[in-house]
Amino acid sequence: SRRRRRISHERLRDGLVALNEGRNVEAHRTLQRAAQYSSLRSPALLSAAEAAHRHGDTTRALETLDEAAQHAPEAARILRARILRENGRAEEALQLLSPAAEAGKLPPAGWHEYALAALATGQPDKARAALEPLRKSDMLGAAAYADLVTRVLGSALRDAPDATTLQDLWKRATRQQRQMPALLDAWARRAAALGNAHAALDAIEDAVKRDWNPSLVATYGEIAPPEEAAQRLHTATRWQETHPGEDALFRALGMLSMRASDPRDAREYLVHALAIKPTAAGWAALGDVQSASGEPEDATRCYANAWKCAQGEEIAPGPQEAGIDTAHLTLEERDEHGMPRLPGEQPTAR
Incomplete structure (x- = not known):
């Protein structure tokens, strides 16, 4: 009736x-009652299931979806997969969506859920199958799609079992994807672990010439093998001309110096990095230098400081940190044009 x-x-x-x-x-409760009218049954039951899920009542949510599946089977399947995944049952979610995914017949929300379930179960190869359908549908928008690509390809690169597989993944990535810092970082670290640090370091050098990135600079210092340390140290030293106040650069210089068998310079660079910005990575690197230099007690203190920094504390270096006088360390700042800024000088208003 009307x-x-x-x-x-x-x-x-x-x-x-x-x-x-x-x-x-x-x-x-209200949506269940709305579902009594046949033309509203599908949206009402799907929304009622969502309400039960948000309330933490998974059993009721899935029971509601059993009824919704009789009227909107595809939408009910996708929502069921999400509820399962968000309740720690990602394997079940993936199995639920796999037949339609293998047939290439998932709607956009289904592909998204399939990708998330595959990632949650450590199967980035399956998640990669969802990227092209999601790109074509534009369901996520540019920013969210780029984030998903980074997660999926980054996971695949990190899990590559051998150099051949890694290189194949990298070649199949688009030029834009290969220029994403997070993906380049994942590829470089895995390439170095599989014995191709030379190519990884060259790629990072090219990337930071185009667009400076502290995370890639830190990786540069971490993955360089001893036989290349002196050469890479020479390159990284030149970066100080345009990035003199970058803690990641000083940390990289410290690690490269240590691998080039220059512990004195390594200590000074690392203490300088900590003076700019105390980090867990900086303290851990200084601990490694002190340990290798025969200073076990100081190394232990540095490692303890690294742990505290990782817990959110800010542990600045002392006035004679690792035998380095921190009073002479001046932290030069530069403006957006690379020109030195006087101490206390405020950035120019635009």
Whole structure:
């Protein structure tokens, strides 16, 4: 009847408002009642299942989806997969979506959920199958899609079992993807671990020439093997001309100096990095230098400071840190044009 239809529409409206306001118990109850009208059954039941899930009632959510599947099977399957994944049952979610994925018949939300479930189960190769359909659908928008690509390809690169597989993955990535710092970092670290540090270091050098990136600079210092340390140290030293106040650069210089058998310079660079910005990585690197230099007690203190920094504390270097007088360390700042800024000088207003 007309009256019944009007009441069901009002219940659907009130239930969706309650759902978006976080009144999940009320939303579930109201939406279940709205589902009594046949033309509203699919959206009402799907939203009721979402309300139960948000309330933490997984059993009720899945029971509601059993009913919703009779009217909107594809949407109910996708929502069921998400609820399973978010409840730590990603393997079940992946199995639920796999037949349609293998047939290439998932809608955009299904591909997204398939990718997330594959990642959650450590299967980035399966997640990669979802990237092209998601790109074509533009479901996620540019920023979210780029984040997903980074997660999927980054996981695949980190898990590459051998150099051949790694290189094949890298070649198949687009030029834009190979220029993403997070993906380049994942490839470089894995390449170095598989014995191709030379190519990884060259790629990082090219990348930071185009666009300076502290994370890549830190990786540069971490993956250089001893036989290349002196050459790479020479290159990294030149970067100080345009990035004199970069803690990641000083940390990289310290690690490269240590591998080039110059512990004195290594200590000075690392203490300088810590004076700029105390980090767990900086303290751990200084601990490694002190340990290799026969200073076990100081190394232990540095490692303890690294742990404290990792827990959120900020542990600055002392006035005679690792035998280095920190009073002479001046922290030069430069503006966006690379020109030195006087102490206390404020950035120029635009």
